[in-house]
Amino acid sequence: MSELARIVEALLFLSPDPVGVAELAEAAACEADEIAAALEELDRAYAPGERGLQLKRVAGGVALATDPVAEEAARRLLAKPRTPPLTPAQAETLAIVAYLQPVSRPEITRIRGVAADSATATLEERGLVEQAGRSQFGAVLYRTTDRFLTLFGLDSLDALPSVSEWDPSPEEEAELRERLLRAGEQRLGESASA
Amino acid sequence: MSELARIVEALLFLSPDPVGVAELAEAAACEADEIAAALEELDRAYAPGERGLQLKRVAGGVALATDPVAEEAARRLLAKPRTPPLTPAQAETLAIVAYLQPVSRPEITRIRGVAADSATATLEERGLVEQAGRSQFGAVLYRTTDRFLTLFGLDSLDALPSVSEWDPSPEEEAELRERLLRAGEQRLGESASA
Amino acid sequence: MSVASLELDLEVFSGPFDLLLTLVLREEVDLLEVPLAEIVVAYLDQLESRGELDLEVATEFLVLIAALLELKSRLMLPRDDDELPDFEPGEAAEELLARMLEARRYRRAADHLAARLAAEEGVRYRAAPLPPELRRARLADAGPVYDARRLGAALGGLLRVPPRPDLAHVTIPRVSTAARVAHLRALLRRGATTFDEAVRGADRVTVAVTLFALLELYKQGEATWTQPEPLGEITIAPAGRRAVARAVAS
Secondary structure (H helix, E strand, O other): OOHHHHHHHHHHHHOOOOEOHHHHHHHOOOOHHHHHHHHHHHHHHOOOOOOOEEEEEEOOEEEEEEOHHHHHHHHHHHOOOOOOOOOHHHHHHHHHHHHHOOEEHHHHHHHHOOOOHHHHHHHHHOOOEEEEEEOOOOOEEEEEOHHHHHHOOOOOHHHOOOHHHHOOOOOOOOOHHHHHHHHHHHHHHHHHHO | OOHHHHHHHHHHHHOOOOEOHHHHHHHHOOOHHHHHHHHHHHHHHOOOOOOOEEEEEEOOEEEEEEOHHHHHHHHHHHOOOOOOOOOHHHHHHHHHHHHHOOEEHHHHHHHHOOOOHHHHHHHHHOOOEEEEEEOOOOOEEEEEOHHHHHHOOOOOHHHOOOHHHHOOOHHHHHHHHHHHHHHHHHHHHHHHHO | OOHHHOEEEOOOOEEEHHHHHHHHHOOOOOHHHOOHHHHHHHHHHHHHHHOOOOHHHHHHHHHHHHHHHHHHHHHHOOOOOOOOOOOOHHHHHHHHHHHHHHHHHHHHHHHHHHHHHHHOOOOOEOOOOOOHHHHOOOHHHOOOOOOOHHHHHHHHHHHOOOOOOOOOOOOOOOOOHHHHHHHHHHHHOOOOEEHHHHOOOOOHHHHHHHHHHHHHHHHHOOEEEEOOOOOOOOEEEEOHHHHHHHHHHO
């Protein structure tokens, strides 16, 4: 490979965007037709099926791009889902949605005693919860997604751990939802009178 | 070129950091020794002087990088130097961190005899060193980063020469001792005789 | 110029720096009596008059002065004998020497690193964003990263109601602004009055709330108040048509 072709190859490698022939000529301090010759040389080196990369002519110039042969592997290596750790507020909100779904935002707020807007928005953006219609009072209802099940390693919602292990008063008969709401209101009542 | 070598080439092109053999094997769904063979194939394709790119073993992984043949053109195209050279203070601080890591700033200061705050801050900002917890006395500890290894072309810290190689020779030591003691005594003698 | 020939003119010593160093190490000059700051100042003066900075010399000076500082600070702090025995003159010199050798060692390592970086000049790595199709992860590529027990624990926390704090020891005085406004109006109906009169026998909270009430009446244009001197008596008088009208109506 000629030195100019090597230089052009390196330039295309470094540039995140397609590079025009004129730009390449200016960078390599040579004439446009010399660049054209170097590109032909590179075309031969990057003939289809030869390499893991391809030389592409696109709007605005020339670019190196990966061959589709590597797509699956690239996905496995690089397309990692963004899964930052959950904040306590997010974990509480997600737990309420997971166990009580469908559940409305006002209800989440009543149980937590503080607004859950930002936590709900983040969970929705990360694809862990989604909207599921509206309640009879017009509030948006939320439920968990398939992505939620996958990221928590659950086969189905039935596989959620029983709350009894963390339940402060497991002997109570009342339904989980009712007890959560009652506890939330008691907390709220306290902070209001304090 | 084999399909696996093509896939590995594409993965190295896409990945922003050096990739380890195990990661490559997992992405390409194959065994580590198959990756090793593919890398050998790529080594031949990227033999020195063949291409505008080279295959580098850095920071415990493999990476594609440009051949210096293209540096001048790259500087013109991207309008920025690769990485600014280090000032003597930065180089000394980096050397101390590289050899003694994890090491605290007071310790660096003690060895250099002069505060290393600004040098450490610059090295941290340039991603060459990073914080690594705190010492038992609460001082922030520093260590070098993978970026340091990559930019200095090192596969691992073991690739640095042993620190004893930098020990001053016995002659130098003797000379220093001389300067510390005899010079003064000589003057003492002079002033006594004067 | 070398550090050694730095001329010093201190109270305890006059002469070149290296001579001072020797005398200190031989304990002929008490380090405790040597003002190190003045040495630094002398050095800076000399630097300035020469108008140039020799890095090699500067580093050597800094290492020496830092070592002296540490030796001096150790001398100043009383220590247990078994913890850190006093320096013999020879040991102090060895310590100083070891310090300088160590600094020199890492200066060389630094030269090596700088050379390595220079040798890698022209080796550039690619820093481009991922193609769009790789930026969004597919569900099939995801694995379990969260622990479902975290959710159970979070729900358990929400079921817990903290015990109601015992407030029996706190007495909450209840004085409302409305009540104090009514009280003031009642007084003002009989004409001008004083603040002292309005809060006679009242506790501190009531006095404060009465002041708020008075501000309220002033804002409404029902009363004016004057205080001829600081801390003097505050006279409150009914004011404005509304007050007059109210007085007439009653």
